[in-house]
Amino acid sequence: MQFTSADEHRQWLSAQAALPRGFRVGTTRFSFEPAEVPKRFFMNLTLLALARPTPDFAAVFTRNAFPGAPVVIGRRRLQEPTLGAVLVNNKISNVCAPGGVETSERLCAALAAQLGLRPGEVLPSSTGVIGWGLPAEAMCGALPAVTAALQSESILPAALGIMTTDLYPKIRRADLGGGAIVGIAKGAGMIEPNLATMLVYILTDIAVPRAALRQMLPVVVGESFNSISIDSDQSTSDTVVALSSGQVEGVAEAAFREALGRVCRALAEDVVRNGEGVHHVMKVTVQGAPDAALARAVGKSVVNSPLFQCALCGNDPNIGRLVCAVGKYLGNHHPGVDVSRCRMAIGGREVFAEGAFRIAPDTERLLSAYFRQAELYASAPPDAQGVFKPPVSWPPHERSVEILIDLGCGAAAGTVIGADRSHEYVSENADYRS
Amino acid sequence: MQFTSADEHRQWLSAQAALPRGFRVGTTRFSFEPAEVPKRFFMNLTLLALARPTPDFAAVFTRNAFPGAPVVIGRRRLQEPTLGAVLVNNKISNVCAPGGVETSERLCAALAAQLGLRPGEVLPSSTGVIGWGLPAEAMCGALPAVTAALQSESILPAALGIMTTDLYPKIRRADLGGGAIVGIAKGAGMIEPNLATMLVYILTDIAVPRAALRQMLPVVVGESFNSISIDSDQSTSDTVVALSSGQVEGVAEAAFREALGRVCRALAEDVVRNGEGVHHVMKVTVQGAPDAALARAVGKSVVNSPLFQCALCGNDPNIGRLVCAVGKYLGNHHPGVDVSRCRMAIGGREVFAEGAFRIAPDTERLLSAYFRQAELYASAPPDAQGVFKPPVSWPPHERSVEILIDLGCGAAAGTVIGADRSHEYVSENADYRS
Numbered sequence A, B: 001m002q003f004t005s006a007d008e009h010r011q012w013l014s015a016q017a018a019l020p021r022g023f024r025v026g027t028t029r030f031s032f033e034p035a036e037v038p039k040r041f042f043m044n045l046t047l048l049a050l051a052r053p054t055p056d057f058a059a060v061f062t063r064n065a066f067p068g069a070p071v072v073i074g075r076r077r078l079q080e081p082t083l084g085a086v087l088v089n090n091k092i093s094n095v096c097a098p099g100g101v102e103t104s105e106r107l108c109a110a111l112a113a114q115l116g117l118r119p120g121e122v123l124p125s126s127t128g129v130i131g132w133g134l135p136a137e138a139m140c141g142a143l144p145a146v147t148a149a150l151q152s153e154s155i156l157p158a159a160l161g162i163m164t165t166d167l168y169p170k171i172r173r174a175d176l177g178g179g180a181i182v183g184i185a186k187g188a189g190m191i192e193p194n195l196a197t198m199l200v201y202i203l204t205d206i207a208v209p210r211a212a213l214r215q216m217l218p219v220v221v222g223e224s225f226n227s228i229s230i231d232s233d234q235s236t237s238d239t240v241v242a243l244s245s246g247q248v249e250g251v252a253e254a255a256f257r258e259a260l261g262r263v264c265r266a267l268a269e270d271v272v273r274n275g276e277g278v279h280h281v282m283k284v285t286v287q288g289a290p291d292a293a294l295a296r297a298v299g300k301s302v303v304n305s306p307l308f309q310c311a312l313c314g315n316d317p318n319i320g321r322l323v324c325a326v327g328k329y330l331g332n333h334h335p336g337v338d339v340s341r342c343r344m345a346i347g348g349r350e351v352f353a354e355g356a357f358r359i360a361p362d363t364e365r366l367l368s369a370y371f372r373q374a375e376l377y378a379s380a381p382p383d384a385q386g387v388f389k390p391p392v393s394w395p396p397h398e399r400s401v402e403i404l405i406d407l408g409c410g411a412a413a414g415t416v417i418g419a420d421r422s423h424e425y426v427s428e429n430a431d432y433r434s
Helices: A006-015 A069-079 A100-115 A136-148 A158-159 A210-224 A252-275 A292-301 A305-315 A319-333 A363-373 A423-430 B006-016 B069-077 B098-117 B135-149 B156-161 B210-223 B254-272 B292-303 B307-313 B319-333 B365-371 B423-430
Strands: A023-032 A040-054 A057-062 A083-089 A122-126 A170-176 A178-186 A190-193 A199-206 A237-247 A281-289 A343-346 A347-351 A400-407 A412-419 B023-032 B041-054 B057-061 B083-089 B121-128 B170-176 B179-186 B190-192 B198-208 B239-248 B281-289 B342-346 B351-353 B402-407 B410-418
Touching: A006 A158, A006 A170, A023 A136, A023 A158, A023 B190, A040 A136, A040 A158, A040 A237, A057 A069, A069 A100, A069 A122, A069 A237, A083 A100, A083 A199, A100 A136, A100 A252, A136 A281, A158 A170, A170 A252, A178 A252, A210 A237, A210 A252, A237 A281, A252 A412, A252 A423, A281 A292, A292 A319, A292 A400, A292 A412, A305 A319, A305 B423, A319 A343, A319 A347, A319 B342, A347 A363, A412 B006, A423 B307, A423 B423, B006 B156, B006 B170, B006 B198, B006 B307, B023 B135, B023 B156, B041 B135, B041 B156, B041 B239, B057 B210, B069 B098, B069 B121, B069 B239, B083 B098, B083 B198, B083 B239, B098 B121, B098 B135, B121 B239, B156 B170, B170 B254, B190 B307, B198 B254, B198 B307, B210 B239, B239 B365, B254 B410, B281 B292, B292 B319, B292 B402, B292 B410, B319 B351, B351 B365
Parallel strands: A083 A122, A199 A237, A281 A400, B083 B121, B198 B239, B281 B402
Antiparallel strands: A023 A040, A040 A083, A057 A237, A170 A178, A178 A199, A281 A412, A343 A347, A343 A400, B023 B041, B041 B083, B057 B239, B170 B179, B179 B198, B281 B410, B342 B351, B342 B402
16 A cells, blocks of 8 residues: 555555454543642543343463563453453553552443443453553543544544554555454554553454363464564563454455454554654565574564664664674573575565675675665654654555575574564654653 | 864874783784675774783673674683683674684684694684675685784774774773773774674773682673663674783772773773664663662663653753653553652653642753763764764763652662664764675
8 A cells, every 4th residue: 555645544544444243342532630640631442332241252462571561461461251341542652650450440340331231241442651550530531522423334433542642544455255354553662652552352243162262362463563673671461352253254264264364364464554753664585594483583572673773764784783783692692503504685676695695796786776766755854853743644555665584404484574674763763751 | 081083082092002011912904705795895904912822811791692603603612711812803793604613713714823822722703794794715814914013012003903893993991000900892882884882892901800800790791781771682693892011010809890890891981882873871870779680780771771862862851751761661560569769860850749840930051051061072064864863072061960769668779871863873883884
């Protein structure tokens, strides 16, 4: 896809956004004053509701050792026989806040009472400032507004409601067998100071048994959301939830799984493309590896190398930094691996083989041009305070910088998606919270 | 120490720089045109020469799986009975260049002929662009000049000669038992585009047997240079060399080792303080860990967290990002660890305990003030191209931001030194090589 304006992108999103049967979504916005700071903030409350509670739900949560209260509760909810709604707030993540679990449970109970559900049928989800407590009174006060806003046409209000400082909403769909799988995502990177979360909600009307969904979701997440990295910082709140309303007859499990994988991979790439200050998306495929875990780890070493990230941002085809990032991981974690047959290519052009660079006189120029065609935007001049802001609020295209690393010592492969490192990222994350 | 100008810093360095007995150093500068690029560059050639070849030398090299030719040769040199000189060039690292080992050996042989040494008694060392070949003719032509420049007074010319775009030379010394240990360092981070190396040379006139030196150097390096990180990118050329001329009677091994450790830790901190775009040095001490490796890994997770690095740059005491970085490592690598007794403090002030923040109304203000007193400089406005350059070329002070993490689940500890992430870092590394 290619877009020339935010409007054009929004039109395309609207077409993606038709809700699967058996779901309603609503969102509302209200102001509040946190106990911690004497200042007014706005919060969005977003509700994803099922027409009937479903036993067919699955979730994958962050592995961070200090998970937020909603993650603690979410893990409990996996034991519940059915789930009827997901309540999401932005602005405060309810992580490391005293009494966070109790506050979240209180909100679930209040919403459940309004929707005729059991409290255990409501999954809470939060993203925002770490350390502050949720404004429970204000949130309870907003529940009637969010239930009144429920509609069954479009998931777009929810995709907008869960945003913090994402530049644009993210929606992906797959239609199959008379039904659909529709997913929305929020993130990634630190979206605003003190906040770091990826939240993903996947709704389908296609019947898929609880056990099958729970078996396939972690696998699909491993190939999609766990294969991306903006800044290597796994948040305390990362959550992927999948819900089936079961209103459309089931399809073959393999077909469902393929479609679910397609939605998740596309959303994962959207998350990277909308990462903070991202000028270039890079896809690093590592093949010829002894096993898939090593392939993915080498890929992550490349996409998380600050030096290679900075070079990519500057459209500088810095092969030395690519080789350094691969060698750093292998040398430190698998010193016995034979790298003598290792080859590397950028954009289909071989740049490294037999332990040395493969560069013709015009290689640098061609690679730099290749980087430029994949650039989402060039930096606009910083403001008077030296702060850089992205000059676009939509994804101009879906091109990536493709890097192939053949380790030449095995048959396994893996692909990791990452991004460059820019002034916009530093501006977004270094400016003192005002 | 505290300095108000580059001159004042240089005066202090000169006092540190008196050479141990039995060594001479020289440096020369010449221009050349690389085969790869039709453009003139300058190269420094620096020579560290012993009055007599010594059996008492040790070296530690990068673990990167794609080491430079000088590292390949350096590993061979460890087998030699004696070493007589170290020849260092900047500008080209001789990594991944066809025939790199042969070129380096040819230079060693040419220098050996001039100094009356065997070729195997010369250790080559290079830092600079990866992928280009060394300009062997031009370098051989400069050998007479570098030997003519040898003097036995000061190591400062060598500390200057090995610099690339380091802001200032780095020298540390320890005097003991009538002799001295004097070390110089170059690095760290990507010092200029396409170049990533830390080089360290430690000279002593105190007699220390080869076996003892080789036993203690890796241990000392582990506690110093391997406990720092600017950007997690381990270069293809990192090298630490220690040479003893043996001209002063030996001291107790424990005393020598303590002094060597002091020199290395101070140099390692200098390397961080002079890292690209570093505004703040941070020292992360992790205690209460099950073992020292885990303590160091948690510390590295904090100093390498892009989000925490950016917050520190902005003097933003973002406790959530600190907790996130600790939890990310523990949750992914040691999911079984009990973190319920984990406590964290910044600048001696407790900020996290019992799974929640510990913040009083004025905590943020006090922590931010604490970050500001440790700031080396604030960003100067960028130039017309949006490029940020450090406004100082000397270390204004030696203050750090001290972070204490008590995991509460063991007795081991470790300290890691790192730095923040700034616009100056991105400018240094993202701007296209011109």
